[in-house]
Structure formats: C-alpha cells, structure tokens
Amino acid sequence: MADTRTTRSVIAPLALESTTALLRELVAHLRENRTQLREEWARRITEAKLLTAMTPEEVFAEATAVYDNYLEALETGSIEALETYARNLSERIIPRGVETHEVVGIVLLLRDVLARSLFGKYPADFSRVLDAYEPAANRIANTVAVGFVQERERIIRQQQEAIRELSTPVLPVRERLLILPIIGIIDPQRARQLTEQLLRGIRINRAKVVVMDITGVPAMDATVANHLVQTVEASRLLGATVIVTGLSPEIAQTLVNIGVDLGKMNTVGDLQGGIEEAERLQGYKVVPITMEPA
Amino acid sequence: MPVPILKQRDYLIATIQAALTDDDLKKLRDALVAQVGEFRSRGVIVDVTTLDVMDSFAARTLRDLSHMSRLRGAETVIVGIQPEVAFAMVQLGLTLEGVPAALDLEEGLAYLDRKTKRKTAAK
Numbered sequence: 001m002a003d004t005r006t007t008r009s010v011i012a013p014l015a016l017e018s019t020t021a022l023l024r025e026l027v028a029h030l031r032e033n034r035t036q037l038r039e040e041w042a043r044r045i046t047e048a049k050l051l052t053a054m055t056p057e058e059v060f061a062e063a064t065a066v067y068d069n070y071l072e073a074l075e076t077g078s079i080e081a082l083e084t085y086a087r088n089l090s091e092r093i094i095p096r097g098v099e100t101h102e103v104v105g106i107v108l109l110l111r112d113v114l115a116r117s118l119f120g121k122y123p124a125d126f127s128r129v130l131d132a133y134e135p136a137a138n139r140i141a142n143t144v145a146v147g148f149v150q151e152r153e154r155i156i157r158q159q160q161e162a163i164r165e166l167s168t169p170v171l172p173v174r175e176r177l178l179i180l181p182i183i184g185i186i187d188p189q190r191a192r193q194l195t196e197q198l199l200r201g202i203r204i205n206r207a208k209v210v211v212m213d214i215t216g217v218p219a220m221d222a223t224v225a226n227h228l229v230q231t232v233e234a235s236r237l238l239g240a241t242v243i244v245t246g247l248s249p250e251i252a253q254t255l256v257n258i259g260v261d262l263g264k265m266n267t268v269g270d271l272q273g274g275i276e277e278a279e280r281l282q283g284y285k286v287v288p289i290t291m292e293p294a
Numbered sequence: 295m296p297v298p299i300l301k302q303r304d305y306l307i308a309t310i311q312a313a314l315t316d317d318d319l320k321k322l323r324d325a326l327v328a329q330v331g332e333f334r335s336r337g338v339i340v341d342v343t344t345l346d347v348m349d350s351f352a353a354r355t356l357r358d359l360s361h362m363s364r365l366r367g368a369e370t371v372i373v374g375i376q377p378e379v380a381f382a383m384v385q386l387g388l389t390l391e392g393v394p395a396a397l398d399l400e401e402g403l404a405y406l407d408r409k410t411k412r413k414t415a416a417k
Contacts, residue, residue: 199377206397230384237380237389239373239396239405 020077022132027075029121030114038067041106041113050105053097062089063106070110074136079143086147094152103148107141168194170201176208177278178240179271183216191227198231202240209281210235211274215246222258225251229260241266241281245274297322299329304336305406306368307399310344316351323359330368337406338363341399343374353388360393369409371395373402 030037042063045051051059066089073082093103115133122129168190171179178201182194198210212231214220220228232242243266247255255265268274279286295318300307306329308322326338340356342348360370371394375383383389396402 195381196377199380203377203397206401230381233384233389234377234380237372237375237383237395238377239401 019132022129023077023136024075026118026129026133027071030071030074030117033117034067037113037117038063041067041110044109044113045106048105048109050102050109051098054093062093065089066106066110070114070140073140073143074133077136079139082140082143083147086144087151089144090148090151094148094155100145100149100152104141104145107144111137111141164190164193168197170197172201172205172207173211173275176206177275177282178202178205178207178210179275180210180212181216181271182212182214184218186217186220186224186227188223188227191224191231195227195231195234199234199238202235202238207240209278210240210242211245211271211278212242213245213271213274214251215248215271217251218248220251220254222254225255225258225260229265232265243268243274243277245269245271299325301329301333301335304334304410305339305403306330306333306335306337307339307341309341309399312344313347314352316355319352319355323355323362326359326370327362327366330363330366335368336410338368338370339399339402339406340370340372341374341402342372342379343376343398346376346379348375348379348383348388350386350388353383353390357390357393360390369394369406371402371405374398 038060042056042060045059045063046056051062054062065085069082069085073079090103114137115130118129118133119126163184168180168182171181173179178198180194180198180201186194198212201207202210212228214228228244232244235242245268247267266277268277295312295314297308297310297314297318299322300309306326308326310322314322322340326340329335330338338359340359345352356370356372360372363370372390373396375395394405396405
C-alpha cells in the first residue's frame with residue numbers, strides 16, 4: 001500500500017513534467033511552421049465565411065496576433081495575458097458587428113488546424129500528444145469565448161443604463177401642465193421608473209394635468225399596460241388628471257383584450273388633441289392675437 | 295391619538311398628524327360624518343401629508359368616509375398623498391375609486407370651492 005502511494009506520488013509530477021516538456025516541444029514545432037499554419041488558418045476562416053464584417057487584411061492581422069497569443073498561452077499555461085488580449089480583441093471587433101459564433105468558430109478552427117499539423121508530425125505518438133495538447137487548447141478556447149461574451153454583456157449593460165437615463169423626460173409645457181413623451185419599448189422596470197419620475201414631476205410642478213404621449217411605443221403587453229393604468233391611478237391620487245395620447249391600433253387592441261377599464265383612462269387621438277383637451281380642463285382658451293391697426 | 299377637526303367656513307379640515315390605529319381612523323370617520331350635519335358643512339378635507347403608509351383598512355375607511363359624507367351632502371377630498379405612497383397604493387390595488395384627491399390643502403380648498411360653486415350656480 002505504502003509503496004504504491006509513493007510510486008504514484010513520484011509518477012504524477014513526472015507525468016506533469018513530461019507533459020510540460022512535450023507541450024514545449026509541440027509549441028516549438030508550431031512556431032517553426034508559423035507562416036504556413038497561419039495562412040492555412042486564415043484560408044479556412046474565409047472558407048467557413050467567418051468574420052465577413054472584416055477585410056481579408058484585417059483578418060490576417062488579427063489572425064497573426066491571435067496565433068502568437070495562442071502559442072504563448074499554450075507554452076506558459078498562463079491564461080492571464082490571453083484574457084487581457086481577448087478583452088482587447090472583443091472591444092475592437094464587437095463594434096464591427098462580429099458575432100459570438102464567429103469568435104468561437106475561429107478559435108476552434110485554429111485548434112483544429114494546429115491539431116492536424118501535430119498529428120502530421122507525431123502520427124505514432126498521437127494520443128500522448130493529444131493528452132498534452134487538448135486540455136490546454138480547450139482552456140484557451142474557453143477563455144477567449146468567455147472573454148468575448150463578458151465584454152458583450154458589459155456593453156449591453158452600459159447601453160441599458162444609458163437608455164434608462166435618457167428615456168423618460170417629464171416636461172412642463174405651461175403652468176401646471178406636464179408632457180411625458182414615451183419612446184421605445186417599455187419593460188416593467190422602465191414602467192416603474194417612469195411612474196416614479198412622473199409622480200415626482202407632478203409634485204414639483206404642482207401639475208393638474210399630464211399628457212402622456214405614447215406615439216413612440218410600438219407594442220405593449222398586459223403587464224406594461226397594467227403599469228400604465230397604475231400610473232394613471234397614482235397620478236389621480238396626487239390630484240392630477242392624465243390624458244393618454246397616441247395609442248396605436250395594436251396597443252388599443254391590447255388594452256381592450258386585457259379588459260382595461262377605459263372609463264378611467266382619459267384618451268385622445270394625438271398629442272395636439274391631448275394638449276387641447278388639457279387646456280380645456282384647465283380652463284384655458286387659445287385665441288389668435290388680433291392684428292391691431294398701426 | 296384623536297385627530298383635530300377644524301371648521302373653516304363651509305368646510306371641515308382634518309389633518310392627520312401621525313400614524314393612526316384602526317380605531318382612531320374609525321373615530322375620525324364617525325366624527326367627521328357627524329360634524330358635517332352639525333355644522334352644515336359642504337366639504338371635508340382629509341390631509342394625509344404625514345402618512346408614509348396607507349394600508350387597505352385606511353384606504354377603505356377613507357373611501358367609506360367619502361361616500362358617507364356625500365350622502366349627508368358634503369364632498370370629501372383627500373389631500374397630500376405622497377408620490378411613494380400613491381405608487382404603493384395602486385400596486386396594492388387601493389385606488390380610492392370615486393374619491394377625489396388633490397395635491398395639498400390649497401388644491402383641496404380650490405377643488406371644493408369649484409365644486410360647491412357649481413352646485414349653488416345650478417340652483
């Protein structure tokens with residue numbers, strides 16, 4: 001028992017060492033054939049119609065950089081440098097419209113191209129080569145793909161925040177009359193934020209009437225429609241009347257389907273009509289200035 | 295803690311000072327409905343500016359008060375609901391249906407003036 005344990009503990013580092021040595025050897029081989037393998041890879045990228053958003057020269061330049069980073073990660077086993085590189089790469093190529101499947105695709109292609117070359121070099125000993133090569137290669141592919149997706153998620157988060165910030169202005173048009181133009185898709189989170197901003201706006205401006213214009217809202221589901229109804233009711237509790245304008249036929253249909261009591265909702269066709277209605281409620285009348293004789 | 299009720303011209307004004315128990319709320323409702331007859335008031339204002347929660351019992355009591363006082367000839371208006379309270383209320387489905395609401399005391403008085411003037415003008 002004791003003997004086997006000792007032998008095993010001796011074998012393990014030996015195996016590790018031999019793997020590292022083998023990997024170093026493999027990397028040396030791949031470095032030697034850099035030009036040829038890189039071209040082979042770039043050719044297969046074009047064949048697979050990946051990275052179509054980039055010019056062939058750009059693809060080749062990126063391919064060179066990826067190739068060198070790939071070999072370095074393979075050799076040192078450290079993926080930190082590669083992580084940084086993957087992040088930089090993603091930052092550059094995401095705005096060009098490169099998709100996730102393309103990035104994963106090219107990394108896997110490179111892995112295959114290199115594996116084939118290694119197989120050509122060590123046909124007899126290939127399973128040992130694979131043992132050394134595959135875990136390292138898979139880890140690299142994983143790192144690059146995860147780096148890309150993370151970068152993309154970061155950008156999406158950033159954009160969501162930006163949209164949220166500029167999405168719901170509450171505008172006073174005249175004394176005690178507010179306009180709330182809503183543009184774009186409303187999700188429950190935005191609906192909630194919108195309600196909060198409107199209620200605060202009503203209080204600050206002491207508004208009596210609010211015209212909520214949803215001309216720019218393409219669609220609405222039951223949840224969001226209910227949120228809007230809640231907004232209307234909450235505004236009423238603060239003593240303000242809400243006039244909803246610009247309902248598209250689709251939204252009107254949604255509201256009817258979910259059974260929103262339209263008696264509670266004050267709706268007018270368009271923003272102009274809404275403002276006229278608000279003026280009526282507030283007791284204003286717009287009259288043209290009569291031209292006085294000079 | 296009982297809520298003081300002030301008589302101001304044709305109106306009764308009750309300003310809630312602190313969170314009320316259910317019992318206090320009922321007492322307030324009954325006192326207001328009784329005083330509407332006593333002072334021949336035309337309007338009632340309940341100021342809830344200090345309340346930072348409104349539960350279903352409070353909402354129902356206020357609604358009942360509004361309906362009861364209307365039957366006795368006075369319009370009730372709830373004033374001073376905070377934005378956060380309003381939002382929470384509608385989420386709980388407490389929309390105080392049929393009960394007029396106004397931003398603050400001033401608005402509430404203006405509302406009642408409009409309402410009662412219309413009534414006298416119609417006569």
